[in-house]
Amino acid sequence: MKLIVRTSITLCSSVYLATSFFGFLLFGDHTLDDVLANFDGDLGIPYGSLLNDVVRVSYGIHLMLVFPLVFFSLRLNLDGLLYPYAIPIAFDNRRFFSVTTALMGFIFLGANFVPSIWDAFQFTGATATVAVGFIFPAAITLRDTYGIATKNDQLVSWIMIFFAVSSSTVAISSDIYSIYNGKGVKS
Numbered sequence: 001m002k003l004i005v006r007t008s009i010t011l012c013s014s015v016y017l018a019t020s021f022f023g024f025l026l027f028g029d030h031t032l033d034d035v036l037a038n039f040d041g042d043l044g045i046p047y048g049s050l051l052n053d054v055v056r057v058s059y060g061i062h063l064m065l066v067f068p069l070v071f072f073s074l075r076l077n078l079d080g081l082l083y084p085y086a087i088p089i090a091f092d093n094r095r096f097f098s099v100t101t102a103l104m105g106f107i108f109l110g111a112n113f114v115p116s117i118w119d120a121f122q123f124t125g126a127t128a129t130v131a132v133g134f135i136f137p138a139a140i141t142l143r144d145t146y147g148i149a150t151k152n153d154q155l156v157s158w159i160m161i162f163f164a165v166s167s168s169t170v171a172i173s174s175d176i177y178s179i180y181n182g183k184g185v186k187s
Contacts, residue, residue: 004069005069008065008066008069011062011065012062012065012066015058015059015061015062016062018058019055019058019059026045040052071103074103075089075096075099075100075103076089078099078103079095079099082099083095119175119179122171122175123172123175125171126168126171126172126175127168127172130164130165130167130168130171131164131168133164134160134161134163134164135160135161135164135165137160138156138157138158138160138161138164139157139161141153141154141156141157142154142157142158
């Protein structure tokens with residue numbers, strides 16, 4: 001599995017770097033925030049449509065390489081959350097099938113009903129980044145299985161969790177407001 005993960009990360013990183021570097025060389029100051037959005041129209045260069053197709057195919061390959069890695073860890077963690085004391089999911093075919101089917105169904109519905117992937121990225125960034133960067137480290141300090149955290153460490157951890165939840169709430173509220181305000185929905 002380590003070889004597969006390393007190879008996939010190397011290939012995906014190469015695609016990201018090549019897309020951003022050559023996208024900036026090609027579009028210069030007119031490069032959009034989403035570099036791939038620049039490849040929608042006529043580039044006005046020889047073989048421009050071929051370049052558009054190569055970029056789109058490479059991004060599709062990137063998605064095919066990343067999805068199994070992300071899905072593997074998602075399924076494993078969700079199973080650990082739902083069935084913490086059960087045998088490993090790899091040994092229970094019925095549970096493996098049911099968790100995989102439920103996740104794939106949820107992903108399929110999300111892919112069809114979320115109007116823009118950037119909306120999903122906004123909410124993911126507002127929640128996952130804060131959780132991984134601030135809440136989880138503070139929670140580990142508060143758990144203190146070895147009894148080495150001082151009262152000051154615990155106080156700082158509670159303050160960090162409070163600010164992380166507060167900033168995440170503001171970011172999520174701002175995302176919701178921008179989605180409804182941008183679409184003309186009046187509240």
